[in-house]
Amino acid sequence: MECAYMATFAYAVQISHDQGLSWTTGRVATAGPDWIRKDVEALDPNHLASDVLDKEYRERLLGDGTEPVPLLQVLVWDQPLAQGAPTATSSTGTDSQWQATGDLIEEIANDIRHFEDEKKTHEAAAASAQTAITNAKARLANVVTSAARMKMPQASIAHRAGRSREWVRKTVG
Known part of the structure; x- marks a missing residue:
């Protein structure tokens, strides 16, 4: 599939262990055309934020379970550097993370x-x-x-x- 544009985005994953009072940056990376969803033509910063958050959250959910998953947020910039105001954000507490958590709870209970x-x-x-x-x-x-x-x-x-x-x-x- 050919993209409408080949933009590169920067994103940062931030972590909070104190209910959002303070945040530490866990990972900063870039994303390009390889992050394009199959159901869209171009890389969208909102989809990227949501997808990265979902991936990070699921990895932590499937960890060893010795401690609760911290709050996570993903900031996305429409440039290759993570600077200035982010273009899109996504953070835990949304329905998709609740669904992932609920699915894991149900799986363990079963x-x-x-x-x-x-x-x-x-x-x-x-x-x-x-x-x-x-x-x-x-x-x-x-x-x-x-x-x-x-x-x-x-x-x-x-x-x-x-x-x-x-x-x-x-x-x-």
Whole structure:
């Protein structure tokens, strides 16, 4: 797609950890035709500000999650240097950032629900297995007791049961 103009814009990403009382510049860069959206013919400073903010915000949202995402704002100048009054700005707290945050919240909550369901399934399987083990041990004890009454040698019983002769003696009492 051919652009209406090939302007280069400068932009700065600013960060605030104190609810906007002070700002530090995190990154200054330039943007050219490679930032043009597919749905427009030329690089627009407002779209650029919004796109850079969205990219920066999402990168921070997907970080390690050890601290909240700071406030961000992007300033765009319609020249290759970041000086003078910006042509466009975009800052967090807009609907698109709320949507990105909401999507991530929903994704994490869904993961938690999935893991909780998986844990319940495994716990139910473990409880069922424990019941089966308990029942099998009771059946084994009953059959071992019957075998001892039939005068089957304790060594044979122990060998077939995979237990010690001491276990057999305690079981048949």
